[in-house]
Amino acid sequence: MTHFVNILRQIATAAGVAFVVYAGKDKSASGEKVNLKLRPVQVVSDIFMVDSENGVLKMRMEADVMERYEQDTVSFELFPDGFHVFSYNESGLLESTIDSDQASHYKYKDGRETWQAFGNVVIKNVINREVMETDTLYWDQENEIIHTDCYVRMYSPDGFMQGYGMESDQKARNSVILRPFNSYGLVEKDTTEVVIDSVNFIGPMAKK
Numbered sequence: 001m002t003h004f005v006n007i008l009r010q011i012a013t014a015a016g017v018a019f020v021v022y023a024g025k026d027k028s029a030s031g032e033k034v035n036l037k038l039r040p041v042q043v044v045s046d047i048f049m050v051d052s053e054n055g056v057l058k059m060r061m062e063a064d065v066m067e068r069y070e071q072d073t074v075s076f077e078l079f080p081d082g083f084h085v086f087s088y089n090e091s092g093l094l095e096s097t098i099d100s101d102q103a104s105h106y107k108y109k110d111g112r113e114t115w116q117a118f119g120n121v122v123i124k125n126v127i128n129r130e131v132m133e134t135d136t137l138y139w140d141q142e143n144e145i146i147h148t149d150c151y152v153r154m155y156s157p158d159g160f161m162q163g164y165g166m167e168s169d170q171k172a173r174n175s176v177i178l179r180p181f182n183s184y185g186l187v188e189k190d191t192t193e194v195v196i197d198s199v200n201f202i203g204p205m206a207k208k
Contacts, residue, residue: 040067060086079103115139125172130156
């Protein structure tokens with residue numbers, strides 16, 4: 001989830017991306033006055049952005065629609081149809097993904113920024129084979145963590161856990177449920193199990 005701010009700046013200036021600017025209009029089609037602060041100053045469709053460093057892919061973000069709003073003390077972007085975030089490790093392998101029904105990014109005049117994802121939020125670490133499900137997720141850009149106070153379900157090779165509140169680094173490498181329920185399920189591992197990373201695997205699959 002890193003570098004979202006730079007990604008959004010690139011979106012705002014990217015050539016060939018369709019956008020609609022409402023600035024300068026003070027009436028609707030019916031001739032009635034409208035409050036421009038309640039309407040997006042920019043709408044961007046079919047977002048596909050990547051961020052790389054020294055030729056290594058770091059992050060990819062996809063969204064159907066982004067709406068940008070401007071107010072006196074804050075500017076913000078809304079993703080009414082949600083977004084999909086793909087984060088890669090230092091070797092360029094896909095490590096984690098985040099999907100949600102909706103999302104938002106607020107930028108305040110004092111320099112603070114907040115990211116939120118809402119509705120059917122699914123966080124996956126494909127390398128650790130962990131999946132978390134919650135309703136709301138926050139990204140602390142300054143401290144590089146993701147967290148929530150909502151109900152969380154976590155599935156992993158070690159078993160199933162659930163509870164309220166979760167905190168993790170932004171790549172979902174070390175996720176911790178803050179207030180777990182007493183009931184949980186454990187999975188007994190087979191030491192002979194061979195695990196194949198089907199997401200990052202390149203080459204022919206072994207015959208069964």
